[in-house]
Amino acid sequence: MTTASSPGKIILFGEHAVVSGVTAIGGAIELRARVTVQDEPGCVLIKTEDLALQGFSLDLISGRLTSTKAAHATRYISAVLREFDVRDIQVCIDSSLPPAAGLGSSAAIVVAAVAAISQHQGQRLSRKEIAAVSHRLEKEVQQGLASPMDTALATYGGYMQVSGEIQPLDLPPLEMVVGYTKMPHDTKTEVEKVQDLKKHYSNVVDPIFQAIGAISERAVPLIGEQNLAELGLLMNVNHGLLGALGVSSRELDELVYAARGAGGALGAKLTGAGGGGCMIALPGAAGIDALMVALRQARGAAFRVVTGCEGVRLEDDP
Ligand code: PMV
Secondary structure, X not given: OEEEEEEEEEEEEOOOHXXXXXXXXXXXXXXXXXXXXXXXXXXXXXXXXXXXXXXXXXXXXXXXXXOOOOHXXXXXXXXXXXXXXXXXXXXXXXXXXXXXXXXXXXXXXXXXXXXXXXXXXXXXXXXXHHHHHHHHHHHHHOOOOOOHHHXXXXXXXXXXXXXXXXXXXXXXXXXXXXXXXXXXXXXXXXXXXXXXXXXXXXXXXXXXXXXXXXXXXXXXXXXXXXXXXHHHHHHHHHHHHHHHOOOOOHHXXXXXXXXXOOOOOOEXXXXXXXXXXXXXXXXXXXXXXXXXXXXXXXXXXXXXXXXXXXXXXXEOOO
16 A cells, blocks of 8 residues: 655745746645555546545446546546556545645645555656656646646645746745635636736736736745735735736635634735635734634635645555
8 A cells, every 4th residue: 555645735926927927936735635545456446535525436447436526536546547557456535625726636636646656656756757747647637727836836845936937945834724715716717817808908917917926026035034914915915916807706805804804814815816716814913713713704614724834745554
């Protein structure tokens, strides 16, 4: 039996503007996807029992599927099984990351699967190889649309800066709360919407992208100095700019305002593509628990996270 786990991610600053080459910063979060593989003669069985993926199992040989809720996860695992030409195997996924929420759930599943399956096959892949294969497979399944940031963070952990190319940032951890609207989002639709706006109103959208890029760049030293008050302020400004681009939603705004109001957050913004999915908030003097209660009262799911955590790792067998 071989088990590997990988973290999810949040985008701290710079989403959407990064598509046009402006700087964005992402951090790995300590909510993990865990993939366990074991020999099972005559079978290629993929199953999950966790809450986020709602529980299902699929036998790729008989086609027996006991739930379709998480069928998306099977596409990623099948791509990894094909890549390594594996049969006679059972793959179990256990993820605490909600899918289609912008928290890098699919990248975490692909990276953990690549690490666990390659190791089980007796191949020792470097992190660089794991990141490269995983990005290629995620992109293939998502028909060309996959940011390298998600697979890089799932592999290496820590923080990454993207501006044209992707590079690691050496920064301290931050305690944050992720609020999930429980509404799925569609990255492709949101990206197209913003790029379309840019095409028609480039003189309006370009300065917004530039302002977002300036926020990302200023945020790096602020995280380094743990200047949380200034960081919170910039999160609020970044959320306003994303709202101007049309990618916030009533549900996201309600969570953002609940976090800043009753939750006492120093700052809050949507994270990822928007339109649904998640927001992030930086706890203030009221503390993390008050923030989580405020988000739940505003009908969101709340996850306590630490950013900048460890990347993919092989787990000891239970
Ligand atoms: O798919 P998400 O929610 O993790 O966010 C994608 C971030 C965007 O900047 C909107 C798109 C991209 O490819 O960078």
